[in-house]
Amino acid sequence: MANSPHGPASFWTQANALLRKNLTFQKRNIGTNIRLILFPLVLCLLLAIIQVLIDRELDKPENKCGCTCTRTQGGQCQERVCGIEYSDVDQAPTCPIPNPPEWPPLLQVPAPQYRAVQTDVFPFSEFPNESCRRTGSCPVTMLFTGNNQTFGEILSGNMFTNTFSINNSDIVGSVASNVVGSESATELTNFLEPAFFSGLPIYNLQNQCTQNSTISIPIQRSNITSPQEVRCAQVLNIWRNSSSEVNNELYQGYRRANTERQINEIVAAYDLLDSNRNNLNVSIWYNSTQANDTGFGSIGLVRVPRSVNLVSSAFLQFLLGPGTKMIFEFVKEMPKPETPINFDLSSVLGALFFSWVILQLFTVVLTSLVYEKQEKLRIMMKMHGLGDGPYWIISYGYFLAVSAIYMLCFVIFGSLIGLKFFTLNDYSIQFVFYFIYINLQISLAFLSASMFSNVKTATVIANIGVFGTGLLGGFLFQYFVQDTSFPGAWIVVMELYPGFALYRGLYEFAQSSFNGDTLGTNGMRWGDLNDSTNGMKEVLIIMLVEWVMVLFVAYYVDQVLSSGKSPLFFLKGFQRKSSSSFRKPSIQRQGSKVFVQMEKPDVIQEREKVEQLLLEPTTSHAIICDDLKKVYPGRDGNPEKFAVRGLSLALPRGECFGMLGPNGAGKTSFINMMIGLTKPTSGTAFVQGLDIRNDMDGIYTSMGVCPQHDLLWGTLTGREHLLFYGRLKNLKGSALTQAVEESLKNVNLFHGGVADKQAKKYSGGMKRRLSVAISLIGDPSVVYMDEPSTGLDPASRKSLWNVVRRAKQDRAIILTTHSMEEAEILCDRLGIFVDGSLQCIGNPTELKARYGGSFVFTMTTSSDNESEVEKLVRQLSPNAKKVYHISGTQKFELPKDEIRIADVFRTVGTAKSNFPVFAWGLVNTTLEDVFIKVAQGAQAFNTLS
Structure with a gap:
């Protein structure tokens, strides 16, 4: 196989070319990049500004620890004293508390309407009737179990008394000496016990309640004393035979209240295990369902100490008598300094807002990939030798670098302006999380790009996905x-x-930073990932596995869809290559029509030449097409379409072959098969000895293409385009620079600064010349040019023709055109293509001689003399054929063997003396006449068939 003089470019040469092109492209789109990075920066700045406003509002005196004026003068306060005793419930958390208040220990007691009663869930006779809920007299239930029921019943009886005594001189102390409970939810701290500030009653738990069992006691709230209602709640101690029964009953007693709070109808349960007089061994189930849940994973204090004290005190009474009691005087918090009110907005809204920030990268990567696909830039690079390996390595690395810079700026800026979301959490965890996710996101974009062919559609759907994911995450998944x-x-x-x-x-x-900011601790650390309530570990594992799987699937789908390979391409080494075989003229059906291929002698001769070349391989011919066919399947009731019908063609080096044909003849379908855009239905072609069905990657290294439509990057200059494609053809250093300058000069794009203008500023003709220069850069052995001179002015067209004439000296060129002049000047041989079939083949002179054995005689007279003109022509040539007639102008074809040119001049001279002749002419057959004649004849035959 003969390649370019420079040889095929290596993997790293191709990668270097693509990387340089991407960096240049990125530099030209600096404005877009700045806007991209500004989005998260603006969002972080907005959060910071709102955070400042919130902090300023929280710093107002009415939101801080309460104060009172102790000395006034002239209506002005001279001395202020601040402290928790002057604060309301909302202000108290900010106060310094050197001596925290003492509170009686409490049990968590269900409200009367939620206490256990006989129902279908609890079909036990020990429970009261459901009617007690209407009167608010339902008892509170405690369950007991263990190995010794008698011992257990004694302990349960010792836990509670039948009286409630209050010492007015020590209200809190006397409340603590009794067993009290509350239905109120707890807070994160116990500086202010919610039971005494919620307005709800507290319950005194007794073995038996009297009729007048509700009393009011004075409780000091700040500097105001207000009554606190105390209600008696009878305790119902129930024995169960095993811990499994207790467990099932507790589970059945769990429910959701109509306030969406979690409720358990049973106060507590005790498993005394192997306890006896000499040993107290007990497991305690406690009611924590009313602990305050902030929505960020933090729960309030659990009222457990009293449950432990009750069983311990009951055991002492069992041992030492009823006069013995383990006194539990109070519970209290540790002292604390004055603390500011913290509300970190970035932690509250971070999951939603920051997911939008990161997901925006998906749209950027996806639209970039779909743009290359929509504008056919990917296939253009592939046709000039860029392999799939370099493309994937550089494209993936390029998007990874862009995403990493984006995320780095995002985290750094968020940290600099002080967002707790970033500063409190370990940066190494953030790095691992963001790194894995952006890799997964890029892989997903590569996979999704195979599903889109239009940038606008991809952008709309991607943005819907971005914002939809954030909203579903914030309002459903969370x-x-x-x-x-x-x-x-x-x-x-x-x-x-x-x-x-x-x-x-x-x-x-967000959870970790919120809790860390609220409690004054650190955010997430690596050790926290082992916490069963922390989902970060499973997320990292899921994303890592998906990254590998999605990347593999994306590459596979790209090979099958974008590169046109078989779904089992990875088994290529085990598949047998099909060999070429001779094919006889065949009968083809299209709907109800039958086409019998009646080939002309020159076409048959070309087919025989191809068969001979296939039997005796030679390197003299760059292109050999062997019975190449392309059939598009019928759709919507239409018959199948034969685009190319068994084309056989042999093209040696140094020849320019021109393909002529009307629109829809199949020229572009033939070119698309040769350059790998579509697969042939049957037959094959060999380029430099390589089969287009299996070896397109090798063919691309020595091929140049000038497509019908210009495939250019709008922000790259003409010089940058040629540098990129020159590097793909393994040009380096001074050879590359020289080849680029010569190419620019050849297509008249070198002078006047045109070479360094962006392609989007080029005119249509300049873009066309650049496309031709790209197809010839790097001395490819085979070049396909699809209407290269379209849109060029006469001077540029002539210059382009000179370039093509010089280029065909050592390479094979297939050129399609509608310009007969261009075909006659550039092409060594021509083939006229009609309805997918090659109708004739030969050099322009042969074709004109073969199909143009006549002169064309034209005469223009007045309308009254048209009949005289026709008589005159019939005298010259009895077999003359009128081919054109309009308003006194008539055109005739005169067989060459029937006339002499001198006779024509003599006859016209005589005619001028008989009637006025405005104009006349006699010309030989042109290539255009041949084209029209062949095309009309073939189409008429197909119509009749």
Whole structure:
């Protein structure tokens, strides 16, 4: 196989060419890049500004620790004292508390309407009738089990008394000496016990309640004393035979209240295990369903200490008598300094907003890939030798670098302006998470690009996906993540969608930064990934596995769809290559029509030449087409379409072959098969000895193409286009520079700064000349030119013809054109193509001699003398044929063997004396006449057939 003098470009040479082109393209689109990076920066800045406004609002005096004026003078406050005793519930969290208040220990007690009663769920006789809920008199239930029922019943009886005593001099202390509980939700701290500030009653748990069992006690709230209602709640101690029964009953007692809060109808349960007089061994189930859930994973304090104290005190009474009691005086918080009110907006909104920021990259990558596909730039690069390996390595690395820079700017800027979302969480975890996801996102974009052929469609659908994913994540997926009753397996299934995996990771970062900011601790660290409630580990694993799988599938789909390979291309080494065989003229059907291929002698001779070349391989012919056919299947009830019908053609080096034919004749279908855009239905072609069915990658290394429509990057200059394609053809250094300059000069794009203007500023003719220069750069052995002179002015066309004439000296060129003048000047041989078949083949002189054995006589007179003109022509040639007639102008074909030119001049001279002759002419047959004659004859035959 003879290649370009420079040899095929290596993998890294091709990669270097594409990388340089991409960097230049990126530099030209600096404005777009700036706008891209500004989006997350503006969003972060907006969050920072809103955060400042929120902080300023929270810093107002009415939102800080409460104060009171202790000394006034002249109506002006001279001295202010601040502290928790002057604060309301909302202000208290900000106060310094050197001596936290003491609160009686409480049990978590269900509200009367949620306490256990006899129902279908609890069909036990020990439970009261459901009617007690209407009167608010339902008892509170505690379950007991263990190995010794008698011992257990004694302990349960010792836990509660039948009286409620209050010492007015020590209200809190006397409340603590009793067993009290509350239905209120707890807070994160216990500086202010919600039971005494919620307006809800507290419950005194007793073995038996009297009729007048509701009292009011004075409680100090700030500097105001207000009554607190205390209601008696009877305790119902129930024994169960095993811990499994207790467990089932607790599970059945779990429910959701109409306020969407989680409720358990049972206060607590005790498993005394092997406890006896000498040993206290107990497991305690406690009610934590009313612990406050902030929505960010933080729960309030759990009222557990009292449950532990009750069983311990009951055991002491069992051992030492009823006068013995383990006193539990109070619970209190640790002292704390004054703290600001923290509300980190970036942590609250980060999962939603930042998912939009990151998903925006998907649209950028996808539209870039679809743009190359829509404008056929990918296939143009491929046809000039760019392999799939370099394309994937550089394109993937290019998008990865762009995405990494984008994310780096995003994180750095967010950190610099102080967003807790970034500053509190470990940067190494953020790096791993973002790195894995942008790789997954790029792989997904490559896969999605195979499904689109239009940039606008891809952009719209991608943007819908971006914003839809964020909204579904924020208002649906996050709800499932926060719902502890939702199966974790389904969460994992939902995270298989990459958008939800991204949202879950950002949500975990937001949780950690919110909690860290609220509690004054660090955000997420690597050790936190082992926490069962933290979903970051599973997200990282899912994204890593999907990255590898999606990248593999994307490459496979690209090879099958974009590169046109067989779905089993990876088994190519095990498949047998089909050999060429001779083919006899065949009968073809199209709908109800039958076509019998009646080939002309010159076409048959060309077919026989091809068969001989296939039997005796030689390197003298660059292109050999062997019975090449292309049939498009019928659709919507239409018959199948024969675009190319068994074309056989042999093209040696140094020859320019011109393909002529009317629109729709099949010329472009033939070119598309030769350059690998479509696969032949049957037959094949050999380019430099390589089969177009299996070896297009090798053919591309020595092929140049000037497509019918200019395939150019609008932001690259003419010189940059040629540098890129020259590098793909393995030109380097001074040889590359010289080849580019010569190409620019040959197509008249060198002077006047035209070479360094962006292609989008070129006129149509300048773009056409650049496309021709691209097809010839790097000395390809085979060149296809599809109407190369379209849109050129006469001077540029003549210059282009000179370029093609020089280029064909050492290469094979196939050229399609509608210009007969161009075909006659450039082409060594011509083939006229009609309805997918080659009708004739030969050099222009042969064709004119073969199909043009006549002169064309034209005369223009007045309308009254038209009959005299026709008589005159009949005298010259009885077999003359009128081919044109309009308003006194008539055109005739005169067989050459019937006339002499001198007779024509003599007859016209005589006619001028008889009637006025305005104009007349006698010309030999032109190539255009041959073309029309052959095309009309072939179409008429097909119509009759």
